[in-house]
Amino acid sequence: MGLDIRNASIVYPASDGNAPVEALKDVDLTMENDDFVVALGSSGCGKSTLLNVIAGFLAPTAGEVLLDGDPISGPGADRSVVFQKHALLPWLNVIDNVAFGLKLQGYDEKTRNEAALEFIKLLGLTEFIESPVYKLSGGMQQRVGIARALACDPKILLMDEPLGALDALTREKAQELILRVWNDTHKSVFLITHSVEEAIFMGTKLIVMSPRPGRITYRFDMPFSRRFLAGQSARDVKASQEFIDLREKVLEIVFADQEEAVS
Ligand SMILES: Nc1ncnc2c1ncn2[C@@H]1O[C@H](COP(=O)(O)OP(=O)(O)OP(=O)(O)O)[C@@H](O)[C@H]1O
Numbered sequence: 001m002g003l004d005i006r007n008a009s010i011v012y013p014a015s016d017g018n019a020p021v022e023a024l025k026d027v028d029l030t031m032e033n034d035d036f037v038v039a040l041g042s043s044g045c046g047k048s049t050l051l052n053v054i055a056g057f058l059a060p061t062a063g064e065v066l067l068d069g070d071p072i073s074g075p076g077a078d079r080s081v082v083f084q085k086h087a088l089l090p091w092l093n094v095i096d097n098v099a100f101g102l103k104l105q106g107y108d109e110k111t112r113n114e115a116a117l118e119f120i121k122l123l124g125l126t127e128f129i130e131s132p133v134y135k136l137s138g139g140m141q142q143r144v145g146i147a148r149a150l151a152c153d154p155k156i157l158l159m160d161e162p163l164g165a166l167d168a169l170t171r172e173k174a175q176e177l178i179l180r181v182w183n184d185t186h187k188s189v190f191l192i193t194h195s196v197e198e199a200i201f202m203g204t205k206l207i208v209m210s211p212r213p214g215r216i217t218y219r220f221d222m223p224f225s226r227r228f229l230a231g232q233s234a235r236d237v238k239a240s241q242e243f244i245d246l247r248e249k250v251l252e253i254v255f256a257d258q259e260e261a262v263s
Contacts, residue, residue, distance in 0.1 A: 046214025
């Protein structure tokens, strides 16, 4: 079981004198429980649209999207989204932010604080529980956003460029943390990134998308995150010939798409 997207298409209707946009055309994607799917591709190829379809924010204009065999008919607690701009409530402290989704779902204070504390610990935020989030660094705020998404115990964690705003070193540390959390919680993850190296390091499956119409053009299975989780250092994983070869291949695909877009 898991997520099953069959022949999904999305057309945004014409507006303001612009033609309709085929943001997704005939997209097929299966995601098993435990999969870590990464979407990569030039701007406008439909990555966020695909995430919005999985989240249930958008209904496909054709095709179907099933979760554990049932059609997705809207947003639900079985899917949580982490955005690049983490949409936290800056005046609340860490624990109240992490527990916020559970509060909306009507859980009592004891239940939501217990769940929140578990993920605060997992994300390494225990000593900041009482801190208002506006006082935290960008990397720590992003960890609060991930803890909040996990506290709702979703089956699928959807992440739209969650690390795009972080500096290089913090970003690498955050990649490793997300992989450990994924490994510990056994969620499936769908992550969008513009970084080829991040995509190859983190995912078990990579989809490369192309625009006009938005579609999946390449698929790769990848072993690298599992090697990291089995104890190999991130530096060693990324320095291996196999990693470098795939990185070059994917870079070539992405650059070719971008050159086509500007020519
Ligand atoms: N609400 C909308 N109405 C009309 N067109 C839209 C809408 N949202 C997105 N689009 C168009 O659909 C296409 C796919 O957009 P989408 O945001 O899914 O791409 P993306 O791959 O996530 O891009 P980026 O990497 O720049 O975030 C683009 O051509 C975009 O301009």
